Amino acid sequence: MKRQVANGRKRGLLARLKSQLQPKRKPKRSLSPKVTAKTIGFAVIGDSHVGYGNSSSIFRNLLPKAVSSGNKKFVIFGGDNTQAGANHGNNADAYYKDFKDTVTSTLGSIPYKASIGNWEASTQPLFTKYLGAVAGQMNFPGTQAKVKYVWLDCALGKFTPASISLLKNLDDQHYYIIDFHWPLKVSGITVDPSHVLSGAETSKFFAAIPVKVRDKVLAIFTHHGHKFYRKLNNIYPGYTKTKFFVCGCSGDYKCKPNGDRGYYNATLTINGAMFNVDAYKVQVP
Secondary structure, X not given: OHHHHHHHHXXXXXXXXXXXXXXXXXXXXOOOOOOOOEEEEEEEEOOOOEXXXXXXXXXXXXXXXXXXXXXXXXXXXXXXXXXXXXXXXXXHHHHXXXXXXXXXXXXXXXXXXXXXXXXXXXXXXXXXXXXXXXXXXXXXXXXXXXXXXXXXXXXXXXXXXXHHHHHHOOOXXXXXXXXXXXXXXXOOOXXXXXXXXXHHHHHHHHHHOOHHHHHHEEEEEEXXXXXXXXXXXXXXXXXXXXXXXXXXXXXXXXXXXXOOEEEEEEEEEEEOOEEEEEEEEEEOO
């Protein structure tokens, strides 16, 4: 019996020594890297109306403020950038050049895109010459092509066939930020009804976007109403997550210095598979 106990103690001692001599295993590191949210700043500016009254001076003062904060990566200009249709378009070229020169000298390397507005509809060739295509899509800067920026032509209060076709061909492999000049007729909108698209045009817009893409439309920016307005969910049946914005104005034409003259400071945040757009008005006297 004593021999068995001694042998047992000996085996226990050897096991402890063996355990102490074995190298300790390091805890396994997680193979999943920590996701860091990425925020991309951009500005949304509408209804500059360069060529009307003191609009050119107001725009030259406003634009540097709009791009100087938040490390802006992109600027959206939402139509009626110039008062090109005035005087039968006699001064349109000079107005477009004034707008373009201000944008180029202020933005430097910051990319931008302008939509076409009703005051530019009759001078479309000049719009295209100075500001590019009236409808199209591009990669939203800083998103590694995950987000597309789409701009449409509804300058005359109706979407062009090319704009509707563009919407119908959106795919569900990307997220989207969309801009055009006239506001949609969404429930509860407070913009002057004469400056809002008809119910039929609004329905045409929403119906054109494929069902599988509707949750991928992050935000829609519109203008023309010379007023700031936001609706952040359920803007239309089937569009529970899309945010809808109307921008104020950045010129002298029907703009109220004490209220809706200014622009949107906006952000696009990407956090893993989560995409979010926020936009807040900045008033400028």
